Amino acid sequence: MEELLSEPVDVIATFKERVVTPRRFRWQGRVLTVKTLNLTYRVKNGGATYRYFSVSAPGGTYLLRFDPLDLSWLLESVYPEE
Amino acid sequence: MNRTILHVDMNSYFASVEQQANPLLRGKAIAVSGPGALRLPGSTPGNPSPRSVVAAASIEAKARGVKTAMPYFMAKQICPELIFVVCHPERYHDVTQRFLRIFERYSPLMEIFSMDEAFLDITDTQQYFGGAVAVAQRIKADLRCEVGNWVRCSIGIASGKILAKLASELKKPDGLVVLQDKDVAQTLAKVPLTDLCGIAHHTAAHMRAVGITTFAELAAYPTGALKKEFGVRGVELQAIARGQDYAPVVPYNKVPPRKSIGHAYTLPFNSTDPKKVLGVLMRLCEQVARRARDDGMVGEQVSAGVRFGNMRFAYNHERLDSFTNNARVLYRACEKLILPFIGKTPVRLLTVTLHRLAFGKQVQLPLWVGERSQRQLDTAVDEVNDRYGEFIVRRASLHHGLEPRAKDGRRSPEVPTSRDEGWHKQSPGYAMNKRIALK
Known part of the structure; x- marks a missing residue:
């Protein structure tokens, strides 16, 4: 079942040709490498537009949120592997 | 000359997008439902309340007999391994915009039929892509490449819209039928x-x-x-x-203006308490007024309806003194309209609709200072909410219970935290087209 977190996380990402791609992130003291980028989408909230990345990494599926205004990353939720 | 129309229908759309986002759900029977389902009485983490319904089912769930709008408890009886997934409207909205952009590459004549369906008239453009079947194949390839390989569509090709739609229904999922x-x-x-x-x-x-x-x-x-x-x-x-x-x-950019703007809301539990019912009514009026202001529309007639616990429906309407898109004016009118219905039979659902619409710029400005300052206040509040997010500034009467999330991660019932959540918009074609029109 999906666990809602909204935790700030450190992310290593590439920025190429206006495309952001998260590569690795640190969560609960572990560095997780992104295996696949499953879906990306944007959500407008007031004047801000967040970029969401649903990624598969060891342990499950993770939903990362990137705020281009302050370059911050949040781990929104985790869907752990059984 | 015979026309060539394509009808593109995304297969099990909401569920497929969820499976695209989460590979752990792929190949499994899943049911997508509103986030409100987890806040209703009787729900537990991961299991929505018995009152909730299946908003969308995956292809695997459909194969087991689960259908859209089926009560969740019934779906679970048919398919015990069914996994409940909370919907993410913003995800579907963004994916819809992306696939509409793909469709538009092949013809400027694109009609948005719903959030997951569109018609394309490729009569004049198919020659540039190698014919109608080639266009359909390219759309499917573009979808796989740009959205994901789990979001699939069925395409029907015929000389008319309805026949193309029929053709797309003939083979699912991932079909391509030429009629x-x-x-x-x-x-x-x-x-x-x-x-x-x-x-x-x-x-x-x-x-x-x-x-x-x-x-x-x-x-x-x-x-x-x-x-x-x-x-x-x-x-x-x-x-x-x-x-x-x-x-x-x-x-989508040539659809005639809409004729009404309406919202409906099903209460988490039936109620005879006027305070509770009127609280929901106020929120509905806010929703309707906000959408009207968003579109630059004003309305001259308002209607309010009540569905009771016994599924009986009562409805009333009133012509207003002047055109408006102010929530308080709507509320005052609607309160009068539905008060006679409240108190005896438990209320299950409320609706508010603004009719006889006109563009705000076409009607006379208010003569009275009070009305004018109310309009200025609405504009100021809208500007703040546009910038910082919906419900950042709201009426004090809406404040109760608006905390986004309780300690256990569940939110209080009856409370939308975005403009769309938990509320059913009565969207005619124009509304749908406008809401998901390409930006």
């Missing part, structure tokens, strides 16, 4: 009347009553008698049954 004019009669002979868009169970029952059970019988029925029984729509359906499907594809 040639010469094959229309043969294809229609194989499908029941209700497979055609525009013939629902009620119309089919009416048709059976007059002796029409097949498309051949519909095509042969005397036109005059058909018009008498079913009106103009009956004649249109007969033309389609004869393979004459001439309805034009109406591009």
Whole structure:
């Protein structure tokens, strides 16, 4: 079942040709490498537009949120592997 | 010249997007439901309340008999391994915009039929891409490449919209069916009347009553008698049954203005408490007024409806003194309209609709200072909410229970945290087109 977190996380990402791609992130003291980028989408909230990345990494599926205004990353939720 | 129309229908759309986002759900029976389902009484983490319904089912769940709008407890009985997934409207909205952009590469004549369906008139553009089938194949390839390989679509190709839609229904998922004019009669002979868009169970029952059970019988029925029984729509359906499907594809930017703006809300539990019911009414008025202001519209008539616990529906409407898109004015009118219905029979659902719309710029400015300052206040609040997010500034009467999330991660019932959440918009075609029109 999906666990809602909204935790700030450190992310290593590439920025190429206006495309952001998260590569690795640190969560609960572990560095997780992104295996696949499953879906990306944007959500407008007031004047801000967040970029969401649903990624598969060891342990499950993770939903990362990137705020281009302050370059911050949040781990929104985790869907752990059984 | 014969037209070439494509109908693109995304397969099990919401569920497929969820499976695209989360590979752990792929190949499994999943049911997507509103986030409110987890806040209703009787729900536990991961299991929505018995009152919630399946908003969308995955292809695997459909194969097990789970259907859209089925109560969740019933779906779980049919398919015990069904996984409940909370919907993410913003995800679907963004993916919809992306696939519409893909469609638009192949023709400027694109009609948005719903959030997961569109018609494309490629009569004049197919030659540049190698024909209609090549266009369909390219759309499928673009979808796989740009959205994901789990979000699939069925495409129907025919000379008319309704026939193209019928063709897309013939093979699911991931189908591609070309319905040639010469094959229309043969294809229609194989499908029941209700497979055609525009013939629902009620119309089919009416048709059976007059002796029409097949498309051949519909095509042969005397036109005059058909018009008498079913009106103009009956004649249109007969033309389609004869393979004459001439309805034009109406591009999303050419859809006529909408005629009403409405919202409805099902309470988490039936209530006779006027305070609770009027609280929901106030929120509905806010929603309607906000959408009207967003579109630059004002309305001159308001209606309010109540569905009771016994599913009976009561409705009232009133002509306002002047055009408005102010929530407080709407609320005052609606309160008068529904108060007679509250207190005896438990209320299950409320609706508020603004009618007789006009563009705000076309109506006279308010004469009185109070009305003018109210309008300025609305504009200021909208500007703040546009910038910082919905409900950042709100009426004090809406404040109660608006905390986004309780400590256990669940949010209090009856409370939308975005403009769309938990609220059913009565969106005619224009509204849908406008809301998901390409930016």
